[in-house]
Each structure stands twice: as structure tokens, then as C-alpha cells.
Amino acid sequence: MEPIIHIENIHKHFGMVHALRGVSLDVHKGEVVVIIGPSGSGKSTLLRCINRLEEYDDGEIVVDNIPLDSAQNINTVRREIGMVFQSFNLFTHLTVMENLTLAQRVVRKRQKNESQKIALNLLAKVGISEKAQAYPVQLSGGQQQRVAIARALAMDPKIMLFDEPTSALDPEMIKEVLDVMLALTKEGMTMVVVSHEMGFAHAAANRMILMDEGQIIDEATPEKFFASSNERTKLFLSKVLHM
Amino acid sequence: MDGQPKLRPGGSKLTHIPGAGVIARVDPWWGLVILVAVLIVILVTAKADPFRNILLFVRHGIVITVFITAMAFMLTLLLGLIGGLGRLSRNRFIYGVATLYVEIVRGIPLLVQLIWWYFAFPVVIQTVGEWLNFSAMANYHANPIFTAIAAFTICYGAYMSEIYRAGIQSIPKGQMEAARSLGMTHFQSMRHVVLPQAFRVVLPPIGNEFIALLKDSSLVSVVAVADLTRRGREFMAVNFNPIEVWTMVALIYLVMTLFSARGVAWIEKKTHIEK
Ligand SMILES: Nc1ncnc2c1ncn2[C@@H]1O[C@H](COP(=O)(O)OP(=O)(O)OP(=O)(O)O)[C@@H](O)[C@H]1O
Numbered sequence: 001m002e003p004i005i006h007i008e009n010i011h012k013h014f015g016m017v018h019a020l021r022g023v024s025l026d027v028h029k030g031e032v033v034v035i036i037g038p039s040g041s042g043k044s045t046l047l048r049c050i051n052r053l054e055e056y057d058d059g060e061i062v063v064d065n066i067p068l069d070s071a072q073n074i075n076t077v078r079r080e081i082g083m084v085f086q087s088f089n090l091f092t093h094l095t096v097m098e099n100l101t102l103a104q105r106v107v108r109k110r111q112k113n114e115s116q117k118i119a120l121n122l123l124a125k126v127g128i129s130e131k132a133q134a135y136p137v138q139l140s141g142g143q144q145q146r147v148a149i150a151r152a153l154a155m156d157p158k159i160m161l162f163d164e165p166t167s168a169l170d171p172e173m174i175k176e177v178l179d180v181m182l183a184l185t186k187e188g189m190t191m192v193v194v195s196h197e198m199g200f201a202h203a204a205a206n207r208m209i210l211m212d213e214g215q216i217i218d219e220a221t222p223e224k225f226f227a228s229s230n231e232r233t234k235l236f237l238s239k240v241l242h243m
Numbered sequence: 244m245d246g247q248p249k250l251r252p253g254g255s256k257l258t259h260i261p262g263a264g265v266i267a268r269v270d271p272w273w274g275l276v277i278l279v280a281v282l283i284v285i286l287v288t289a290k291a292d293p294f295r296n297i298l299l300f301v302r303h304g305i306v307i308t309v310f311i312t313a314m315a316f317m318l319t320l321l322l323g324l325i326g327g328l329g330r331l332s333r334n335r336f337i338y339g340v341a342t343l344y345v346e347i348v349r350g351i352p353l354l355v356q357l358i359w360w361y362f363a364f365p366v367v368i369q370t371v372g373e374w375l376n377f378s379a380m381a382n383y384h385a386n387p388i389f390t391a392i393a394a395f396t397i398c399y400g401a402y403m404s405e406i407y408r409a410g411i412q413s414i415p416k417g418q419m420e421a422a423r424s425l426g427m428t429h430f431q432s433m434r435h436v437v438l439p440q441a442f443r444v445v446l447p448p449i450g451n452e453f454i455a456l457l458k459d460s461s462l463v464s465v466v467a468v469a470d471l472t473r474r475g476r477e478f479m480a481v482n483f484n485p486i487e488v489w490t491m492v493a494l495i496y497l498v499m500t501l502f503s504a505r506g507v508a509w510i511e512k513k514t515h516i517e518k
């Protein structure tokens with residue numbers, strides 16, 4: 001089967017920093033890939049290359065058979081990919097409802113009523129229907145992140161990218177966000193998740209990846225990964241598990 | 244959904260937001276505005292000669308001053324936005340033109356700019372018109388009010404560009420990235436996400452520009468526009484009573500600027516609570 005995300009030997013430089021050094025990765029439909037790795041290893045950069053928030057210098061990325069080459073293709077691909085950020089990035093001047101409907105109307109050209117119906121369903125799904133008319137500042141971090149997930153889902157994405165979605169949250173709010181993500185995996189959503197929540201990885205991942213210094217170091221199913229004989233995987237896991 | 248009231252912070256339904264009571268309380272500095280206004284009324288009624296005569300004489304000048312300020316300000320809002328976006332453009336040429344504009348305009352005194360547009364620019368047009376044998380240009384004469392509005396717009400547009408630029412840059416990058424990752428184009432993201440937020444940030448400094456423009460509009464009196472200042476000068480030339488005339492003119496400017504300043508303070512408070 002064709003992979004839904006095909007990444008081939010991409011390189012990315014930030015000035016002198018060689019952030020990605022020949023990363024190749026195929027993700028298949030319905031797969032959940034969890035990426036871990038030390039700070040600065042290029043995890044965010046890799047995710048951001050997949051929907052072209054970051055341009056890469058060399059290599060090739062094909063999403064759902066669409067190569068990321070022209071501006072038009074990039075916008076098409078972005079519509080297929082939902083992205084959830086560490087810092088939520090909700091639109092602060094808009095209500096929760098407006099956050100969910102804006103792109104539906106502007107990009108998907110949906111009618112106001114239709115977009116609001118979709119938004120309400122998604123808000124119910126992430127468990128914050130009662131906050132539809134609130135502004136982001138009036139929500140807790142966990143609630144904001146759930147809204148951000150709903151906002152991405154409103155575009156009917158085929159793929160969801162998560163960049164450390166819980167690392168800006170207080171401990172008591174982490175679970176409510178992870179639960180929403182777990183529910184998504186049950187529905188068969190294709191997901192690439194950067195996260196050091198090992199419980200989540202254990203429960204949800206089909207595959208785990210360790211990145212370091214801009215490269216993929218180790219790659220295995222969770223069972224094999226947690227029992228890996230790779231020294232760097234062992235070392236990093238011991239650090240993460242003792243956090 | 245549509246029937247429900249919108250709980251927009253800073254909108255009309257403010258009262259439920261903590262700290263909103265501050266707005267409900269009357270800003271004590273309004274007292275100063277009223278004081279100056281009352282002072283004018285007292286002078287005009289108690290000593291009608293010359294104060295009432297002065298006020299009647301400069302009346303039309305007030306209209307001209309307000310008209311020039313309002314027109315130039317509105318055009319400035321537009322030109323400033325264009326300039327500000329230009330200053331942020333990744334297109335080298337657009338960036339270059341916008342930067343050149345801002346640097347040149349900020350380096351020349353406003354009064355000199357005004358005089359240039361009024362006295363030098365028409366000659367340029369006439370010369371070019373003669374050279375091209377194009378009579379509409381060769382016979383060009385500056386309309387004083389129009390020229391004043393254009394000159395102020397060009398000058399203040401440069402300062403406004405920098406205000407807009409700073410405002411747009413103050414919006415976290417994540418807002419644009421979130422919009423782009425939802426499939427919105429750069430233009431759509433600017434229009435629906437970044438600019439509405441930036442506009443709130445720049446409202447108070449823009450308000451201050453308005454007050455500065457109102458005061459600077461008195462410079463048009465040197466290019467024969469019959470604004471408030473010019474009318475004051477004309478009245479004095481006939482009646483030789485500088486103390487009364489210039490006190491009255493100063494009070495009229497003061498009441499207008501103080502009033503505007505209260506408006507700006509009100510906007511400032513509103514945007515502050517929204518954060
Ligand atoms: N916009 C940028 N400009 C310059 N350097 C950057 C930029 N973004 C990332 N880098 C550099 O690229 C490298 C990889 O960064 P990246 O953010 O992808 O790491 P990460 O694995 O996500 O780290 P973290 O766990 O801290 O989020 C780092 O050395 C970082 O300093």
C-alpha cells in the first residue's frame with residue numbers, strides 16, 4: 001500500500017544549524033507514529049516540514065500522493081493535515097465557536113449554519129460544548145488545547161500532527177487532552193505525535209521513533225522499542241521515564 | 244446559536260468581566276475638558292467684546308481645521324497600512340520602496356514638506372506639462388486644502404506605517420502558523436487573524452497620532468489655508484489684541500485635543516482589559 005506520508009532524505013538548515021540530516025519516513029493510513037528525542041533533535045522541524053510551515057533544502061515529501069512543490073499543492077496538502085501546537089495558538093480575538101468556523105468558511109467555503117453544526121458536534125466530542133461562546137483567555141490550558149484539536153478536526157483532515165500537545169499543560173490537565181487523542185486513534189486517524197508521554201505512546205502508538213541530532217536513530221513497535229538494545233534509546237528512555 | 248448574546252470582552256456586554264467596573268466609573272480627567280469648555284463659554288458671555296467676536300470670526304477656521312485633520316487621518320490609516328505591510332514584505336522591491344518612503348519622509352520637517360508640496364510641486368507639474376505640451380498640467384494650480392491634506396497624509400502615513408509594522412510584529416508567529424496550517428492563504432490569514440489583532444494593539448498609538456495631527460494642522464496657516472490659526476492671525480491683524488486672540492485660539496485647540504485625548508484613554512483602557 002502507498003504510504004499517506006512519504007518523506008525521503010530531507011535536509012534542513014537554519015543558517016549554520018543542520019537541523020535535519022537526511023530523514024526518511026513513511027507513514028501509512030491509520031498509523032500512529034510517536035516521535036521522541038532530546039531537545040533540539042529536530043522533531044518539531046520534521047513535523048513542520050510535513051505541512052510546509054518550514055521549507056526544506058533537499059529531499060522530497062509526498063502527502064496523499066501530492067508532492068509538496070507548488071504553492072497550490074501546499075495549500076491543498078495543508079487542508080488535509082491538521083496541526084496541533086504546544087502553545088495551542090487559538091485565535092485570541094475570536095470565540096471558541098469562531099475559532100472552529102473561520103477556516104471552514106474561508107477555506108472549505110461552508111455555509112455559516114453548516115460550519116456551526118460541525119463545530120458544535122466537535123465541541124461535544126472534545127467535551128466543551130458549554131464554552132462555545134467563550135474567548136480563549138477564559139479557558140484553561142487543557143480546554144484550549146481541546147479546542148485547538150477540534151479546530152483542526154473541523155477541516156476533516158486525513159492526518160493529524162501533534163507537536164508536544166501536553167508539554168505546556170499543568171499535570172492535572174494532561175489526561176483530558178490525551179484522552180481526546182486516544183479517542184482519535186480509535187477512530188483510525190493517521191497521527192504523527194511528538195510527545196514524551198510514554199503512557200500514551202504505549203497505548204496508542206503503532207510505531208515509535210527516536211530522533212537525535214537531526215536523524216532517526218531507532219524505530220520500532222512500542223513493545224520492541226521499550227526493550228530496545230540500542231544504547232541511545234535505552235539512555236533516552238531512562239531519562240524520560242524518570243522525569 | 245444566533246439568538247445568544249455574544250460575550251465579547253470589550254464589547255457592549257462588558258459588565259461580567261472582572262475589572263470592567265473601571266470603565267463604568269467616569270474618568271476624572273473629563274473634568275478638565277469641561278473646565279476648558281466652560282472657560283470658553285464664560286469668556287464669550289462675560290466679555291463678548293472681543294471674545295464672542297473672535298469666536299464668530301474663527302468659527303469657519305475650526306471647521307477647516309477639523310476637516311483637514313479628519314480627512315488626512317482617514318487617508319493616513321489606509322496609507323499607513325499599505326506602508327506597514329510593505330515594510331514587512333518579503334519582496335525586496337516592495338520592502339525597499341516602503342523603507343525609502345518612510346526614511347525620506349521622517350527625515351524632513353513637516354513644515355518644509357508642506358511648503359514643498361504647496362510651492363515647489365506645482366512648478367514641477369507645470370514644467371513637465373509645458374515640456375509635454377499638455378495644457379491641463381501646464382496650468383496646474385495647487386488647491387490649498389487638497390494640497391494640505393495630501394501633504395499631511397504622506398507625512399503621517401510614514402509614521403503610521405511604523406506603528407502598523409510594530410503592531411503586526413507584536414502578534415505571535417503562532418497565530419499566522421495556525422491559520423496557515425488550517426489551509427488559509429497568507430492573505431486570508433492576514434485579513435482574518437493577524438490584522439484584527441494587530442489593529443487592537445495599534446489603536447492607542449494611532450489615537451495619539453490623531454492628536455498630533457490635529458495640532459500640526461495649524462502649520463497649514465503658512466500656506467494660505469484659512470484654518471483656525473490663520474483666522475486668528477487675520478483677526479489680530481485688524482484688531483491688534485494678541486492676548487485675547489491667541490488665548491482664545493489656544494483654548495479652542497486645547498478643548499479639541501483634551502477631548503481627543505480622553506477618547507484615546509478610553510480606547511486604551513478598553514484594549515487593556517481585553518488582554
Ligand atoms: N526558526 C529557527 N531558526 C533557527 N534555528 C532553529 C529554528 N527552529 C529550530 N531551530 C534549530 O533547529 C534545531 C532543531 O530544532 P527543533 O525545534 O526541531 O527541535 P525539537 O526536537 O523540536 O526540540 P524541542 O524538544 O526543544 O522542541 C535546533 O538546534 C534549533 O535550535
Ligand SMILES: [Mg+2]
Nearest residue numbers: 043044045164
Ligand atoms: Mg519542538
